[in-house]
Amino acid sequence: MSTTMRAAVCVKAGPPEVLQIRDLPVPEIREGWSLVRVEGAGLNRSELRTRQGHSPGVTFPRVLGIECVGTVADSTDPRLPAGTTVAAVMGEMGRHFDGGYAQYALLPDALLMPVTTTLPWEVLAALPETYLTAHGALDALGILPGGGRLLIRGGTSSVGLAAAQIAAAHGIETAASTRNSGKAEALKAAGVDHVLLDDGRPPADAVHALWPDGPDYVLDLVGTHSVPDSLRLVRRGGTVCVAGSLSGWLLPDFEPIAMIPTGTRLTAFHSDTLKGSSGQGLLQRIVDAVQAGLYRPHLDRVFALDDIVTAHRRMEADQATGKTVVLPWADATGGRTGR
Template structure:
């Protein structure tokens, strides 16, 4: 089979498309024919050498969709449509950047859908993260600020929150990406030029979904209304907040929480509901661009240059 193998830490050129053996099925694991894989910035950081305990060479990819090719589990018959997310895919074991992936049965989420593979591949990590983060915030008919709005998770979160009747502001560093935000249900596009954000609410939003992460989290705590909640669910600016002092930096009564997509791994019920909303036209899949496996280096360059407005997908 063909696989995009990360041969070591470095730039996009360390991803090499190679012929490798198809993995052999073993107890507790199933062989999945990968028919689509979403690209994620966490894979970019793994490729750069920032993920701990990753040994190279490694096939990256923290998510994929496809069909079961072989399994020892009677609940996963051959031909079942499945999705898989996280659970150390592409880190401790080979992930979705390949024609086949051997995955733990516990990660596989059987789905019923007629969506095209590129659209289905855009949903698992993106929409599960967005849904989990909004659940952590307790979203409803509230005022929501999304920082990092044109990321794939940001657009998914806007689509979900709009369906709940939220009034949404979202940031982007590029004014030319504003149409993607408004199409996703954003009411107020806020250009983040590095200075103070000009928000439509004098007393601040009720909630902030911070997908930029480490660089902006403390500022988000200052922006949210007193008693509001900030949820950090992204790492566009890295993993750690330098010199973080909770007592000094979290205003009294304001809440800081987080969401990690591992919390919803294996939740076929949640993903099936999301798929249904996409099929019904309630949620937008927000696919920016689809690449072939042979274009994986170009895909990582595109992702690293922040050119996308939405999800990037690889079709092996």
């Protein structure tokens, strides 16, 4: 194994161009940490916000990436022999220590989730953060194992499409919103029953034409901008779960007594809840469901590490429909995208 690796380093807060490809030393393992050969990393908007300088406590330079999949290259943990296929999510990856935008990542053993799979790397890389978040958010809503009417706001995000697929597999009637009419087919393919076009105004008329009393559940992936409106949309006594931050992280001037209708519930889901061993069983079930064809991950685009700036530009411009994945070894192996 080489003593150096290629990584996309965020050298300072700023536009996509602050991501620079550099040669770095391959990290050395230490007690409690394993070296992972990163075969794929999903891109997430939280990384975009970190790159922009909106993550308190993050110092630069930093290798971003809050998730990755790959194989154990070296470890002192007998649970993680070399060659084990693993996934890792959150736990301050790409924030307090270097993350998945590299050919190798030194990660805490407690974060690593061994999985058994024959999926191509680009498909496996699309699953951990996206599907764990989608499943966890639906659990937080109380909607699983099935029943009720669900509105997904921000439906063509990767989590939105994953949530739609999970909901459809459980027989849940689902509506989802998108600002782009050209993305309607992707929602229908994910199992959405009703596609609602979002023109920037509250979609109350469209929602109430479909469900006069409102949906039983709202999965809000738009975030702070739309939360007050989602609380007005959901039926009285229904539940809103915030699990995305497309419009930011903070809700200014929030007045719970005035903004939450009596009996209506507001909750949230954060994927950090399902990191490491707490998420391993669920991730394996998700992988199995994908292999069985029950879930069909929507890959927007697969990039080589050299194209990380282009990938971030696309994400920042909201051009993606579904998940964007980076393969750190793609250009080093002739564009290989399989296992």
